[in-house]
Amino acid sequence: MDIDIIEEDENPMLHRTDVRFQITHDEATPSRLSVRDSLAAKLNKDSAEVVVHKLDTKFGMRKTVGYAKVYESPDHARDVEQDHMLDRNKISADGEDADEADAEAEEA
Numbered sequence: 001m002d003i004d005i006i007e008e009d010e011n012p013m014l015h016r017t018d019v020r021f022q023i024t025h026d027e028a029t030p031s032r033l034s035v036r037d038s039l040a041a042k043l044n045k046d047s048a049e050v051v052v053h054k055l056d057t058k059f060g061m062r063k064t065v066g067y068a069k070v071y072e073s074p075d076h077a078r079d080v081e082q083d084h085m086l087d088r089n090k091i092s093a094d095g096e097d098a099d100e101a102d103a104e105a106e107e108a
Contacts, residue, residue: 015076023064050075
């Protein structure tokens with residue numbers, strides 16, 4: 001999966017950057033979580049700071065265009081984003097990343 005940033009718009013009032021990107025992939029459309037993790041790695045951010053809003057793949061194409069919001073901190077993301085978007089991106093509303101919560105539950 002190869003991610004190219006198309007456009008970045010700063011939004012200082014909400015402590016975020018709106019990012020439009022294009023993904024070139026070999027297989028089926030990648031999952032929202034894999035896109036979130038890859039985009040976070042490309043932007044040197046924590047995955048809890050990236051909220052992927054939209055992924056659009058044209059039928060039969062190996063390119064996906066997407067839209068994400070990259071926050072300055074996970075707390076800013078939790079303050080601004082709606083709960084269903086946090087759930088889709090596996091960011092818990094109580095301040096703990098859902099992946100970390102799953103790992104802690106397995107340890108207990």
